[in-house]
Every structure is written in C-alpha cells, then in structure tokens.
Amino acid sequence: MNSINPAFSFDTNATSPVPLLDINRSNVAIRDEVLQLWTEIYDQGGFIGGPHVKNLEARLAEVCQVKHVIACASGSDALVLALMAAEVEPGDEVIVPAFTFFATASAVWRLGATPVFADIDPVTFNMDPTHVRSLINNHTKAIIPVHLFGLSCDMSAYREICEQQDLWLIEDCAQSIGARYQDQLVGAIGDMGCFSFYPSKNLGGFGDGGFMTTNDDELARKLRVFANHGMTETYRHEYVGINSRLDSLQAAALWVKCRQLDEIAQQRRENAERYRQLFAEAQLDRDLILPTEPTDCYHVWNQFTIRVPDGRRDEVKAALAERKIGAAIYYPTPLSQQRCFASLGYSEGSLPHTEQACREVLSLPVFPGLTMSEQRRVVAALQNAWHQPAALRAAG
Numbered sequence: 072m073n074s075i076n077p078a079f080s081f082d083t084n085a086t087s088p089v090p091l092l093d094i095n096r097s098n099v100a101i102r103d104e105v106l107q108l109w110t111e112i113y114d115q116g117g118f119i120g121g122p123h124v125k126n127l128e129a130r131l132a133e134v135c136q137v138k139h140v141i142a143c144a145s146g147s148d149a150l151v152l153a154l155m156a157a158e159v160e161p162g163d164e165v166i167v168p169a170f171t172f173f174a175t176a177s178a179v180w181r182l183g184a185t186p187v188f189a190d191i192d193p194v195t196f197n198m199d200p201t202h203v204r205s206l207i208n209n210h211t212k213a214i215i216p217v218h219l220f221g222l223s224c225d226m227s228a229y230r231e232i233c234e235q236q237d238l239w240l241i242e243d244c245a246q247s248i249g250a251r252y253q254d255q256l257v258g259a260i261g262d263m264g265c266f267s268f269y270p271s272k273n274l275g276g277f278g279d280g281g282f283m284t285t286n287d288d289e290l291a292r293k294l295r296v297f298a299n300h301g302m303t304e305t306y307r308h309e310y311v312g313i314n315s316r317l318d319s320l321q322a323a324a325l326w327v328k329c330r331q332l333d334e335i336a337q338q339r340r341e342n343a344e345r346y347r348q349l350f351a352e353a354q355l356d357r358d359l360i361l362p363t364e365p366t367d368c369y370h371v372w373n374q375f376t377i378r379v380p381d382g383r384r385d386e387v388k389a390a391l392a393e394r395k396i397g398a399a400i401y402y403p404t405p406l407s408q409q410r411c412f413a414s415l416g417y418s419e420g421s422l423p424h425t426e427q428a429c430r431e432v433l434s435l436p437v438f439p440g441l442t443m444s445e446q447r448r449v450v451a452a453l454q455n456a457w458h459q460p461a462a463l464r465a466a467g
C-alpha cells in the first residue's frame with residue numbers, strides 16, 4: 072500500500088477517519104425506543120397526521136417558547152410557507168443574506184418575488200443590519216435574517232428596522248434551534264421562525280422535515296392552511312396552498328429525540344470551547360481565525376467554522392482530507408453569484424465580505440459525541456498543514 076500512496080508511508084499511527092458528522096453517535100441512544108414507535112405506527116397504518124404530529128408540535132412549542140408550531144415537510148417549505156403567509160408576491164423584494172444555504176433565497180424566488188442580497192458582518196458571518204437598512208425601498212416586503220451556523224443575528228437591530236419600516240421579520244432558524252439572543256430564543260423574536268429537521272441540523276431527523284413558529288393566531292392559521300393545499304374545510308380551498316406535511320414516522324422519532332436537545336447543544340458548546348483551548352495550545356489561534364460567541368448570544372454550534380487566510384484554505388482542506396479528517400466549505404459561492412440568479416445583476420465585488428468568507432471558511436467536526444482525541448487530531452493536522460514549508464507544499 073505504501074508503494075501506491077507514498078503520502079501515507081510515514082503515518083505510523085494511522086487511525087480511523089474523523090468524520091465531519093457522525094449522526095449515529097446521538098441516534099444510537101434512542102434506537103430501540105424509536106423502532107418500537109415505528110413498529111406501532113406500521114401496525115396501525117396511520118402514516119399522515121395524527122397524535123404523533125400533534126404531540127411533536129406541542130413539545131416544540133415548549134422547546135421554542137412560542138404559542139404555535141406548525142410542522143411541515145422541510146425547512147425549505149417552511150420558508151416558502153412563511154412568505155406565503157406574509158402574502159409576498161411578484162414585484163415584492165425580500166432582503167436575504169448571500170452567505171447562506173440556497174433555500175433562503177430560492178423560497179423568495181419561488182413566489183415570484185425578488186431576493187435582494189445583503190452582505191455579512193465578517194466577525195459573526197451573519198447578515199449585516201447596516202447594509203440591510205441601505206437596501207430598503209418601497210418594494211421591500213420582508214427581511215429574512217439567517218442565524219447562521221447556530222449563532223443568532225443581531226435581532227434588536229432587525230426588530231427595530233422591521234417595526235420602523237413596517238416589514239415582515241422572518242427568521243431562518245434552520246441551523247439554530249435552541250440558540251438565544253439575549254434572553255430570547257430564536258424563532259420567537261420575529262413574526263415567524265422557520266426550522267429544519269434535515270439530518271445534519273441540531274435536531275436532525277430521519278429524513279426530511281421542518282416546522283414554523285409564530286405567536287400570532289392568524290399567521291398560525293394561515294401557515295396550517297397553506298401547508299395543506301389551502302384547504303379550510305374538507306375540499307374547500309380558500310387559497311392555493313401546497314402539500315407540505317410531516318410524516319407520522321418522522322414526528323414520532325423526533326418527539327423522542329427532543330429529549331436530547333439540551334445535551335446536543337451542551338456538547339457542541341463544549342467541543343467548541345475545547346477547540347479554543349487546543350488552538351491556543353498549538354499557537355494556531357493567531358494564524359487561523361476562530362469563530363466567536365458575542366456576549367449577548369447563546370451559540371449552539373451547528374457548525375464550527377474557521378477562516379484560513381492567505382489563499383491557503385483549499386490547500387489546508389486537502390491536507391486534512393489526506394489525513395482522513397472531515398471538513399467542509401459552507402459556502403463556496405455567494406448566492407448572488409449563482410447562475411440561476413444571474414438576471415439579478417450581481418457581479419464580483421458586489422458583496423465583498425461575503426466573497427471573502429466564501430474564499431476562507433472551513434467547517435470542522437463539532438458534532439455531539441466527538442471525542443477529545445479526535446479533536447486533538449483535527450488540530451494537529453491543521454497545525455501540520457499550516458506550518459508545512461512553502462517549498463514542500465509547492466513540491467506537492
């Protein structure tokens with residue numbers, strides 16, 4: 072094997088890979104309980120709606136400290152449904168970050184409205200309220216701050232902007248269940264919150280799923296109706312809605328997994344803190360830029376995303392991959408520069424902080440169940456990659 076791959080010939084303590092995410096380390100503890108519930112549902116044959124969905128919604132309303140929770144088929148649908156409830160239409164503009172997952176912007180596009188991209192604050196990676204303010208005009212209908220990587224946006228600023236300008240405030244909480252801004256939970260601060268159960272999220276499900284939160288009774292009614300074909304009574308359609316429901320199997324399993332939520336956030340926070348110590352010990356914290364937790368926020372670390380400066384990000388990522396250490400780039404391209412949005416007319420230089428982040432970010436393993444020795448290996452590999460002399464790097 073050494074003759075085939077000389078890169079590994081000196082690696083005498085070759086160990087197992089460190090994955091970016093190992094879902095099973097959380098899910099194994101609830102396996103029997105979930106399979107028991109799934110067997111019951113299988114035998115009863117009730118796969119849509121029913122008590123499992125109701126119970127999950129009630130549990131999530133407690134978790135998120137909101138009056139209403141409406142389950143749906145994905146986080147992407149949650150965003151579309153929230154925009155439908157806000158009556159966003161063609162001609163309207165909705166301000167979104169360009170540094171986020173695609174769904175934040177595609178939901179706006181799907182309704183025929185125009186996504187308007189704002190730049191980020193380079194320290195938090197979250198959308199910059201000052202830039203948002205400068206983008207507001209008569210067509211602006213809503214703002215979607217994304218609590219990226221598990222960190223809340225500056226919600227005082229967004230609340231103030233939306234109150235002053237009479238705009239809808241829709242929180243994209245897909246990566247941030249349990250995150251807090253001051254003493255408030257995300258999803259309970261704006262008009263509506265949109266969450267995802269995609270398996271890589273902090274409350275990861277067993278397939279696709281999502282939900283919306285609101286404290287407003289009329290919005291809650293509309294969200295529920297829109298998620299079920301716009302149907303107000305059996306076969307009476309007040310609106311043209313969509314089919315977006317959460318399966319009973321999914322709801323039952325997630326209800327069990329809710330029990331782990333505090334533990335999940337706690338472990339992710341401990342892992343983030345451990346990286347801080349390990350980076351300092353390795354004296355890497357001056358060269359690589361670590362993510363931070365603002366004093367008024369409670370971060371839930373869906374991603375631990377560092378910056379690798381000097382144009383060396385891709386090289387460092389490749390060096391980690393060689394040592395079988397998982398790392399990923401969230402996100403490599405500003406949404407403003409995706410081909411599907413070319414007609415919006417953004418070009419390179421439009422959103423400088425977003426573009427720089429896309430060149431520098433690297434997300435490291437931070438999932439619950441990650442061990443201290445695995446974290447040490449991640450940092451050791453980074454140290455090695457970073458300090459490898461340029462001549463050696465050039466020689467490959």
Ligand SMILES: *Cc1c(COP(=O)(O)O)cnc(C)c1O
Nearest residue numbers: 145146147172174245267268269
């Ligand atoms: C994952 C994600 C979504 C979409 O959620 P899905 O359940 O995958 O549809 C939306 N916004 C952000 C920021 C996300 O990370």
